[in-house]
Amino acid sequence: MSRDPLIRALPLLDLQPGRVVRAVAAGVATLGSALALAALSAWLITRAWQMPPVLDLSVAVVAVRALGISRGVFRYLERLATHDTALRGTTSARTQLYQRLADGDPAAAAGLRRGELLARTGADVDTLGDVVVRALVPIAVSVVLAVAAVGILAVISPASALVLAVALAVSGVAAPWLSARAARLAETSGADARARFSEDAVTALDHAAELRVAGRLDRTVSRAVAAEHAAVEATxxxxAPSAFADAATPLAVGVSVIASLLIGMDLYSSGTMSPMAMGILVLLPLSAFEATAALPAAAVALTRARIASRRILAVLDAAVADPHPGDRELDGPAEVVAKDLRCGWPGGQVTAPLDLDLRPGFRVAIVGGSGSGKTTTLMTLAGLLPPVSGTVQVDGLDLHQVRSESLRRNVGFFAEDAHLFDTSVLENLRVARGDLEEAEALTVLECVGLGGWVSGLPDGVHTTLAGGARAVSGGQRRRLLLARALLSPARVLLLDEPTEHLDADAGADLLRRLLARDGGLVSPQRTVVVVTHQLPEDTSADLVIRVEKAESENALPTP
Structure with missing residues (x-):
């Protein structure tokens, strides 16, 4: 397997050879028309200078018009072909990326900062797709056209062809190398700064109200501004190398044209070259460099794509190891048992040992402050994080013995910051169960307190949430996420802060109903574990685990 990250990442685009060939053919036809137009125009100008009968020029005049029109037509076809190939490629890459992240180790995505994960699945995939439009097709076209131009010129004057070949090498090799070096400096120095900017900007946009109340909004915005300045400084x-790259092509064009002119004058004065051949000799190089003019940008695109590929592959390589490679299916009541379980992120705080027996229908509340290890414990019980020590079993099977799909289907972790998509309310709920019908969705939304809100929407559950979470309040978002969890087929529900952002009375009422077997929200046969900061005193929970803020090696005491 190649070590080049770009070569490893290109299969993600699932490029169809036929589509790429059509794009290259259209590009060659575009610049080939320009090359033929330059040669024919040079012949026509010099031949017209000799004032022959006008009918001698009619075919050339019509051909010039045809080439001028065909150049625009082929350019349009080339744009259609390349962009169609690139867009299909980015769609395929994102599909495979999401699929591998979903099927692989969840810690690969969960361990990244939010802005960094957004950059790798968004901008980095776009950069990888750009390699088709900005690099692969232009490079193939320029190679074909450069060979054709040198070959045509060699028929007229081998010396001019040699000068053109050297000039094309400067424009097509040296200039792209300088551009790639400039891009590498900008990307490697600015990538981390841009990731920090994305993280802080997204945090400030999504949680401005909470940050302002906590007095941290100005600090978050200042960090985003500083990261943006760092990225600009890297650019x-x-x-400097980018400026030299921009100057290389005009210099090469000038040298080639002047050299061709001098060689042509010498041959013309000796009587070995016709005026028409001399015109072609001087004007043809101008069109030949049109093919190499795109190569510095192609080198930049390749460099950026290689850096983006490295970041994408880092996530995929981390996710490729399935934490549950077993082949066993869960067909029992989904009883989760933890023994001497210690949970934590690599290099972070570790919880104290925990013994827990989640029998079917059990109701458990985990209460404590931020950073105490509550969410980490839920993720470990769900198999999203490996235990630091101890064991977690489902129906008597260790987690590594159970197939990932079976585990996810039976034990569901529902995060407090789960995503709301820019689509309808109904489709947002179908994330949990694809066969959900409108009537059942309305029933569950009524149960979580959103019945009145949905009835007031223009299209009911078919109303699009423009902007996702930005289209609803914090409380509405929590209720929607809770409805999604209730609709899931999971027999064990691990709910992280389901009532955050609700007013005290409404939140307490929902928690009581979640933790009561006859509360009407969750069937008595399903197990519920709820993480919360504030637990009402009069709940029907079977077990309450109270934790203190994590301190190094002592986070979660045994209940």
Missing amino acids: DRAA
Whole structure:
């Protein structure tokens, strides 16, 4: 397997050879029309200078018009072909990326900062797709056209062809190398800064109200501004090699044209070259460089794509190891048993040993402050994080013996910051169960307190949440996420802060109903574990685990 990250990542685009060939053919036809137009125009100008009968020029005049029109037509076809190939490729890459993240180790995605994960699944995939439009097709077209231009010129003057070949090498090799070096400086220095900017900007946009109340909004915005300035400075440092790259092609064009002119004048004065051949000799190089003019940008695109590929593959390589490679299916009541379980992130705090027996229908509340290890414990029980020590079994099977699909289907972790998509209310609920019907969705939304809100929407459950979570309040978002969890087929529900952002009375009422077997929200046969900061005193929970803020190696005491 190649070590080049770009070569490893290109299969994600699932490029169809036929589509790529059509794009290259359209590009060759576009610049080939320009090359033929330059040669024919040079012949026509010099031949017209000799004032022949006008009918001698009619075919050439019509051909010039045809080439001028065909150039625009082929350019349009080339744009259609390349962008169609690139867009299909990015769609395929994102599909495979999401699928591998879903099927692989959840810690690969969960361990990344939010802004960094957004950058890798968004901007980095776009950068990888750009390699088709900005690099692969232009490079193939330029190679074909450069060979054709040198070959045509060699028929007229081998010396001019040699000069053109050297000039094309400067424009097509040296200039792209300098551009790639500039891009590498800008990308490697600015990638981390842009990731920090994305993280802080998204945090400030999504949680502005909470940050303002906590007095941390200005600090978050300042961090985002500082990260943006760092990215700009990295771009400025790369400006010098980029400037030399921009100057290389005009210099090569000038040298080639002047050299061709001098060689042509010498041959014309000796009587070995016709005026028409001399015109072609001087004007043809101008069109030949049109093919190599795109190569510096292609080198930049390749460099950026290689860096983006490295970041994408880092996530995929981390996710490729399925934490549950077993082949056993869960067919029992989904009883979860933890013994001497210690939970934590690599290099972070570790909870104290925990023994827990979640029998079918059991109701458990985990209460404590932020950073105490509550969410980490839920993720470990769900198999999303490996235990630091101890064991977790479901129906008598260790987690590594159970197939991932079976485990996810029976034990569901529902995060407090789960995503709401820019689609309808109904489709947001179908994330949990794809066969959900409108009537059942309305029933569950009524149960979680959103019946009046949905009835007031223009299209009911078919109303699109423009902007996802930005289309609803914090409380409505929590209720929607709770409805999604209730609709899931999971027999064990692990709910992280389901009543956050609700007013005290409404939140307490929901918690009481979640923790009561006859509360009407969850069937008595399903197990519920709820993480919360504030637990009402009069709940029907079978077990309450109270934890203190995590301190190094002592986070979660045994209940």
